[in-house]
Amino acid sequence: MKRFLLFGGLLVVVAFPFYAQNWTPQDSLRLQQLLRGKGEIKLNPEVLKELDATTPLNNPKAETHKSWMDFDASMPVLPRVSEQKVKLTLRPYTANTRYNWDPVYQKKIKIDKNTWRGDEFYALKTLLIPTNWAKSPFDAGPRETIEQIEATGLRYRMTERANNMAVGGWQGVSGKPSGIDLMTPFTKEFWDYKGRKRRARTLEVLKSLSLPSSLPRKEVE
Numbered sequence: 001m002k003r004f005l006l007f008g009g010l011l012v013v014v015a016f017p018f019y020a021q022n023w024t025p026q027d028s029l030r031l032q033q034l035l036r037g038k039g040e041i042k043l044n045p046e047v048l049k050e051l052d053a054t055t056p057l058n059n060p061k062a063e064t065h066k067s068w069m070d071f072d073a074s075m076p077v078l079p080r081v082s083e084q085k086v087k088l089t090l091r092p093y094t095a096n097t098r099y100n101w102d103p104v105y106q107k108k109i110k111i112d113k114n115t116w117r118g119d120e121f122y123a124l125k126t127l128l129i130p131t132n133w134a135k136s137p138f139d140a141g142p143r144e145t146i147e148q149i150e151a152t153g154l155r156y157r158m159t160e161r162a163n164n165m166a167v168g169g170w171q172g173v174s175g176k177p178s179g180i181d182l183m184t185p186f187t188k189e190f191w192d193y194k195g196r197k198r199r200a201r202t203l204e205v206l207k208s209l210s211l212p213s214s215l216p217r218k219e220v221e
Contacts, residue, residue: 137172 034041092103102109133151134141143149146156154170184190 094103097103100108100111129151133148134143135152137152137154139152143152149170153172155172157169157171189195
């Protein structure tokens with residue numbers, strides 16, 4: 001019994017759509033009443049295109065939609081512009097970093113005599129240093145503020161290391177630990193033995209002749 005009911009239900013479900021597509025006498029009566037009426041007949045344009053028999057099968061109609069004329073919703077992009085990639089690292093400087101390139105701010109820097117200071121107002125600050133402040137790290141007296149310590153030529157370096165650990169410390173900006181210039185052996189005057197000997201001999205001769213080694217400057221009236 002269940003199989004018979006299931007089969008009958010499937011037959012009705014499948015046969016009903018096909019039955020709805022058949023032309024019946026009632027449809028003929030409705031069509032005659034519609035044609036005899038005075039109202040405007042509105043036809044579906046899409047159906048008329050499908051029923052158009054004047055167009056050959058091998059000659060399709062031209063496409064009216066032009067996709068290349070639609071609005072471009074994508075954002076404009078400048079050509080030949082590389083995207084800046086932010087790289088987080090504790091050591092931005094590498095062996096291939098150029099001397100005039102700042103890897104932190106990703107821009108070129110101007111190299112001059114005050115580049116290493118990192119302070120545009122350093123020259124102005126040096127003119128405002130009080131006279132009672134120490135001018136050298138070896139001068140006596142307490143340093144009450146960081147400005148007084150920096151006035152002696154010291155800077156605090158956070159990148160100093162001890163026992164393979166980051167340890168901050170004060171370091172001279174001139175690069176002369178204990179008053180010794182480590183760049184002296186790389187100068188021409190350091191290896192000019194004959195030149196130093198000639199200068200010393202010249203000073204001895206001038207001293208024996210009681211002549212001044214340097215002529216006094218003429219005073220301007």
